[in-house]
Amino acid sequence: MDVHLRYKVPDGLRPLLEALARETLRSQPKDVVRFAQLFFDELQHHRKSNPNTDIICDPVAYEMFRTDLQRKYNHDHEERCASPLDEAATKIQAAFRGHCVRAHPEKFGAPKVISRTHSNEKIESLNTKKDMKRHSVGGYAFQADSPEDRAATKIQAEIRGFLARKHVEKMKKEDTEAATKIQAHIRGFLTRKHLDEQGLLSPTRSISPHHTQDSNDNHY
Secondary structure, X not given: OOHHHHOOOOOOHHHHHHHHHHHHHHHOOOOHHHHXXXXXXXXXXXXXXXXXXXXXXXXXXXXXXXXXXXXXXXXXXXXXXXXXXXXXXXXXXXXXXXXXXXXXXXXXXXXXXXXXXXXXXXXXXXXXXXXXXXXXXXXOOOOOOOHHHHHHHHHHHHHHHHHXXXXXXXXXXXXXXXXXXXXXXXXHHHXXXXXXXXXXXXXXXXXXXXXXXXXXXXXX
16 A cells, blocks of 8 residues: 555645644743644634534634634643742742831831821721621631642741751750860869879979969968
């Protein structure tokens, strides 16, 4: 059998691949396989909705398909980018920047005394609205254990653990140095005492400063 007959290009394959390549180049996805999966899923959905229409070749149908594909891709891309860890890191960074501004406002072009009356009033207003909503609805539940909160707690715990380990290592190092100095002093004292008992220590080293002072007084 002829090779060209065995591997004949199926009808519709060329425009299908061209459409996939065109939309891939237009969207520039980082995950091409996932985008291709989204492309074929959306194409299959449009084919089921319009069974008598060639979605790829019909300009109107293809434009509707392309619009829906871009909308779903953008939605999927935003959800994948906004992960809980990213949002938690953003919250921590924002809180740290706020702390830096409040601690040294002059470095950021703000007055040294920052009035926080407006912020306090805003917080109280939000708390009042939450209380009113909780009492009026009855079934209102504040989601305190969201994925962002858990991710932020995990990051903070890792940072605290790192700082604690660093502090413990510093204390161990200081204790080791102090113990080494004490041991050196003790060894020196025992060595001098042993040499003094054996009579190997020079008289000037064995005489204490107190005896030297008494001798000088008797001489005068």
